[in-house]
Amino acid sequence: MKVNDHRIHFLYEAWRSGSMRAAADLLEIAPSSVSRQIAQLETEIGTPLIEHGRREISLTDAGHAVIDYYRARQTGLELLEGQLLEISTARTGHVEIAIGEGFLGPALYDTLDDFMDDYSGISLTVSVTDTTKMMRLLLEDEVHFGVGFHPVSHPQIVSRYRATVPLMAIMNTEHSLSQRRSMTMEELCAEPLALMGPNFRIRQMIDEAAINNGLMISPVVTSNSIALLARMALADRAITVLPAFSVSAELASGQLSAVSIQTPQLQSVYVHLLARRNRRFPAHLSELADQIRKRLLPSALSSSNE
Template structure:
């Protein structure tokens, strides 16, 4: 049924007013204009809509059906307006993030908790993945936002924000290199067993590039796809690992691990990135979350890469 909305308004007002003349007065138009619009509806439906009674005009059976339609349509319009208003106030919505595992602790400690407390109607889906998986999720619109470490150029990625987050040597306070002053030469690190991400991970790619540039090979004792395994291995005296400091913020703060800088330009220039797909229109809640992450995550704080005072 293709009847203009304003024409339906004339019909509903006429029924509620009880006469064409009263409806015209409410609408501030001529009675002939109201009659003309009613005739056009009857012509479109092929049935009369109104009949006269002692109380004025009343709807016919078809008129009753149309009146019910008008009221249900008005209720849907009101419901949509309320939903849209709630969405624009960031009270409802759905956002999906795909992030490197190293971001998870940083993400959940404060940023997402405070965001969800403030915007309780916004549902968040958080998934983890490798750098390639993050890029694919963002490019394929499976994720509104991606958090990744070590830049991977892609024509469909928009880099919203970045922060320098050097790759650090993380180890137990009792590790032989823990008390060394200044940045550690790669040659020293190469003499000690290391636990590293599996090949293909963004951090592992950066590690391999740094050692290759220096003409060295890391002494790999363990590789894994789990951040938890890397941190547990680093807390032992047997191995050290290479990660950005934000990935082990809790362990560094409570003293279970220490971080040492590494004398490697590639490691020093590494960055953390917030990415979205080029051309994707972000919902208002998504824009608010982007600003929230930039402000509250250690990974995007310009001071986050500084070593603890004990270093």
Template sequence: MDELRIAYLFETTKAGSIRGAAERLQVNASTISRQISLLEKDLGIPLLERLPRGIRATEAGRMLVDYYADQKVARDDVVAKIHELNALTRGTVQLVIGEGFIGDLLSGPLQEFCRSHPGLSLSVDVMATDGIIRAITEDEAQIGLVFNPPFDERLNTTARISRSICAIVPVGHSVAKLGHEPTLAELLPYPLACLSSSFGVQKLIDDATQRDRVHLHSSIRTNSFTLLRKFVVSGLGIALMPGFVAAEELADGLVEAVPIANDILKAAEIHIVTRHGRQLPPSALRLLGHLKLHLKAFYATANA
């Protein structure tokens, strides 16, 4: 069916006459009459009753008029929602992060963003590095916050900063009293908690130990940064991770972050990633800019 012809029918029934519709639309009356006649011919049924004063839609005509009215309302609603998206008053932003960033996000950045944009919803999933890359490249999430991701041509890094992996040790631990940056070999005597191999942090540690021909025995292997921090705070041993992951414990004076003499661990980076070629909506772009400005992990003074 020709939408323009249905629109002429709608306006004619609304105005009560073809002449009234012509005046409203600023179209020649004969044009409207001809188009409605063609619509009746296409459907094989009368759509208007000609009355002594004006016109009235037949049952079939009323069905078309109601259809057009519903479509117009739906179209106007979609346009309004699109304007709302552009105005950041509605929509959902999908964020996927490593567990180590939870404390940083909840310390202020997410609260500030939600307070500034109450109409937006945030979806935040926590995954290891492999899961973050999969979620971004398969469009399950719009923005990823990941530690030292491997090169992937499908990923676009929108921001990065160096954040070395340190030895997180209890306050006063002998490693913190060495007076120099310890090598990986010097950490061998101490009980160690490690992450699962799916984490970017652990992959980098494994690369460093292989290069230095050192085998670090792990007392505990886990998929939780929280457990690593508790392991250290409880005095059970040490853990290797970026200092910002233990920012709360460092601020409370419960642990110390000791730099390690290893260029691989010092070259670690935090990345904010999106899928290469994906056009982000205004809401996701706003969150992206907010994270770059407000994540403590991206501050120049953040714990290394």
């Protein structure tokens, strides 16, 4: 069977954009051209690839198979480019990763500095985002890999590495509970709280833990900024709930305290290095992922145990 990758590209963009019109805008061509290319592709393959008569693109099983083929081929080309990059020592290209805000700090910065020193010809995009959006970016091949908290299971996303990092109650050292070794969910929910928004996995796990204990979470401050949440704790306006490594500098300086929360859901939180299933990494990507695994995630664990 002869498969036209150029036509598959039109199908891929229509599927990714959600409609032929959106794909046409992206490709800067007429919608009829996108429709015609997909129709010709269906004729070549001999089976419908989309469910016709719908405004939004919905793939048939055959359409999903063709998209999987196309993505595997693109990944293979990326791997080949990486191998040729190593052979030629030109060391040029682009790397895109996604990471949660809580990982921003010296360990990450040093890792990126070393990578950019070793691969000075490679440009880098780092998207700071929540785990839910990170999953979408991985599925759509917008990023090569991501580092995030306790993602919801998805058949097309795999964890290349994971480490356990408990969530802790973070508070000002002058707070009446700051010298405790642990506190209950009831005690936590009775305090003013500053928490991540409901789209963040950290918040979802806190909500689940509260519900499992017959409690309700009602934060006085909600934000997508860990820096702001830490500021609320520093000002002794609220307790926040984060992994200890997210505020390691403030803990080390004695400005904040971390108290364990007595609930299993918050003691078994995993940090994952995530990638799309079957995505193969060229050498430079594997090296960056390995350095993050060795330097960033272990540092998170050691901070959480302090």
